[in-house]
Amino acid sequence: MRLWKSWIVTQKDLSVIRKNKYVFYSLIAMPAILGIILPVTFVFTLNAEVAVLSHDQFLATARELINISATYLVLISAILPSIIASYSFVGEKVEKSLEPLLATPTTDGELLLGKSLAAFIPCIAVTYIAAAISALILDSWSYIRLGSFLIPNLFWVASVAVLTPLACIMSVEANVIVSSRVSDIRAAQQLGGLVVLPIIAMLLVVVVSAQISMILAILVSIILIVADLSLFYLSKETFQREEILTKWK
Amino acid sequence: MIDTEDLTRKFGSLAAVENLSLHVNEGEVFGFLGPNGAGKTTTIRMLCCLIGKTSGEARIDDLSVDKEKDCLEIRKIVGLLPENVGLYESLSAYRNLDFYGKLYEVPARLRQENIERLLELLGVWERREDAVGTFSKGTKQKIAIARALIHDPKVLFLDEPTANLDPEAAKTVRDFILELKKEKRTIFLNTHNLEEAEKLCDRIAILKTRLVAVDSPKNLERSLYSRKTVVHLENLNAEVLAAAKQLGKVKSVRASDNKLILDIDNPEEDNPEVVRAIVEAGGRIRYVTELRSTLEDVYLKLIREASAQ
Numbered sequence: 001m002r003l004w005k006s007w008i009v010t011q012k013d014l015s016v017i018r019k020n021k022y023v024f025y026s027l028i029a030m031p032a033i034l035g036i037i038l039p040v041t042f043v044f045t046l047n048a049e050v051a052v053l054s055h056d057q058f059l060a061t062a063r064e065l066i067n068i069s070a071t072y073l074v075l076i077s078a079i080l081p082s083i084i085a086s087y088s089f090v091g092e093k094v095e096k097s098l099e100p101l102l103a104t105p106t107t108d109g110e111l112l113l114g115k116s117l118a119a120f121i122p123c124i125a126v127t128y129i130a131a132a133i134s135a136l137i138l139d140s141w142s143y144i145r146l147g148s149f150l151i152p153n154l155f156w157v158a159s160v161a162v163l164t165p166l167a168c169i170m171s172v173e174a175n176v177i178v179s180s181r182v183s184d185i186r187a188a189q190q191l192g193g194l195v196v197l198p199i200i201a202m203l204l205v206v207v208v209s210a211q212i213s214m215i216l217a218i219l220v221s222i223i224l225i226v227a228d229l230s231l232f233y234l235s236k237e238t239f240q241r242e243e244i245l246t247k248w249k
Numbered sequence: 250m251i252d253t254e255d256l257t258r259k260f261g262s263l264a265a266v267e268n269l270s271l272h273v274n275e276g277e278v279f280g281f282l283g284p285n286g287a288g289k290t291t292t293i294r295m296l297c298c299l300i301g302k303t304s305g306e307a308r309i310d311d312l313s314v315d316k317e318k319d320c321l322e323i324r325k326i327v328g329l330l331p332e333n334v335g336l337y338e339s340l341s342a343y344r345n346l347d348f349y350g351k352l353y354e355v356p357a358r359l360r361q362e363n364i365e366r367l368l369e370l371l372g373v374w375e376r377r378e379d380a381v382g383t384f385s386k387g388t389k390q391k392i393a394i395a396r397a398l399i400h401d402p403k404v405l406f407l408d409e410p411t412a413n414l415d416p417e418a419a420k421t422v423r424d425f426i427l428e429l430k431k432e433k434r435t436i437f438l439n440t441h442n443l444e445e446a447e448k449l450c451d452r453i454a455i456l457k458t459r460l461v462a463v464d465s466p467k468n469l470e471r472s473l474y475s476r477k478t479v480v481h482l483e484n485l486n487a488e489v490l491a492a493a494k495q496l497g498k499v500k501s502v503r504a505s506d507n508k509l510i511l512d513i514d515n516p517e518e519d520n521p522e523v524v525r526a527i528v529e530a531g532g533r534i535r536y537v538t539e540l541r542s543t544l545e546d547v548y549l550k551l552i553r554e555a556s557a558q
Contacts (some may be wrong), residue, residue, distance in 0.1 A: 006351065008352055010335070012340075016339055017341075095338060096334070096335040097335035097337060098335070099299065099331040099335055101352075102299055103327070104324060104349065104353055105324040105325045105352070105353065169389065197420070219368035226540065241299060242299070246260065246300060
């Protein structure tokens with residue numbers, strides 16, 4: 001597989017995404033809500049608790065809420081790809097651009113990787129921006145209130161650095177598979193939203209287990225890596241050029 | 250350059266293309282005519298390695314459409330203008346061509362030169378930075394043609410290049426194909442437009458799932474209907490008509506207004522004698538012309554025959 005070929009497809013898709021206002025604003029909206037509104041809500045909640053809790057209880061509650069904010073970041077990265085990746089091939093179908101694209105000397109794997117990267121990059125970038133804003137708000141509050149920074153902690157770093165990209169990749173691949181199998185944008189987005197649900201459920205288990213034991217979290221992360229690779233392989237296997245050209249009207 | 254042997258493609262029990270055997274020479278403009286659903290687009294898709302075949306053989310420049318490795322090579326030497334232009338509407342004309350140039354592995358400098366040359370030739374260079382979505386159908390078609398040529402392909406497949414274009418845009422596209430013909434590029438042209446096929450193509454194949462006929466437009470016209478000699482007279486009278494009918498070399502005579510329409514086996518050789526006989530019978534000839542069947546006549550006859558079978 002020639003990675004530079006995939007990168008050409010990625011660059012083109014990113015240009016198209018930038019010009020698509022619906023996709024662009026949808027991408028920005030959710031992290032803006034979860035990256036700003038959620039930590040601000042946590043800050044207000046904690047401020048309300050400060051009078052009734054001891055210092056240790058207050059610290060424990062603050063740490064718990066910070067871990068919940070990290071959980072939300074993992075979930076955002078799993079939800080966002082349904083906006084872009086579900087559009088991946090169906091968008092090409094709508095513009096009727098798939099036939100000339102498939103006529104180029106590009107393999108299925110290169111095409112799929114390019115399209116997956118084009119969905120992954122903005123989703124993960126937006127999630128990390130949300131993580132940075134969230135960390136800034138929560139750390140500013142904790143420094144003022146407690147005299148120390150609560151972020152980063154081990155769980156937050158593991159969630160953002162490991163689980164977030166893995167969740168994002170899994171969701172991207174599932175949505176790319178859906179997108180290459182259906183021929184209608186609405187169907188792609190609805191099905192894309194549906195396939196994300198079990199992924200979210202699984203991620204919740206992972207995140208909760210991570211809070212219980214880091215070894216368990218590492219094990220589940222390995223399972224996620226294997227699942228990501230398997231989904232990419234599956235997307236390659238289920239990608240049928242001929243079916244797309246002859247059955248899509 | 251293009252060879253097929255009993256090429257067949259079935260969708261379930263329905264045969265889209267059946268036992269197609271043809272040879273297209275290098276530098277030839279080859280027209281592919283047929284009604285809707287005749288298998289023209291399916292043939293192009295098989296030849297471009299976009300879809301597989303059910304049976305038979307197909308080769309382009311000695312590369313087989315069967316082998317995955319050969320298919321990647323075929324895609325490098327083939328340019329395709331599909332029925333739908335399929336451009337990225339939100340991207341500029343330049344960005345569209347640049348993207349495809351990169352996928353076709355054209356080096357950066359050559360890619361830039363090719364884009365400029367093609368857009369200049371097609372009169373779109375000034376609007377190269379405008380989003381494709383703002384262009385007319387004709388301009389989009391021109392950009393799609395430029396896209397098919399961005400990697401300087403040996404073989405060009407054009408699927409209905411002037412369909413849905415206004416006469417002016419269609420003429421620009423046709424003129425451009427004529428320019429490509431001068432470059433001795435192999436062009437495989439799917440079209441419904443018989444006049445266009447006659448003007449542009451060296452040879453024409455008529456397809457209706459099966460190959461119905463293949464020859465040059467002139468030979469096709471000659472093969473089905475004999476040519477007729479039309480003698481335009483100042484005044485057609487009974488003596489002149491009788492004299493024409495008496496000539497042994499004339500197979501049939503038809504009078505229409507002041508014209509005699511004569512069916513003659515070998516007009517180049519026999520016309521002088523026929524003209525002399527008419528003049529001797531008192532006929533005053535204004536001029537003599539040739540009446541030929543058109544490609545449309547031939548096409549319709551062959552398609553009707555193929556449908557009846």
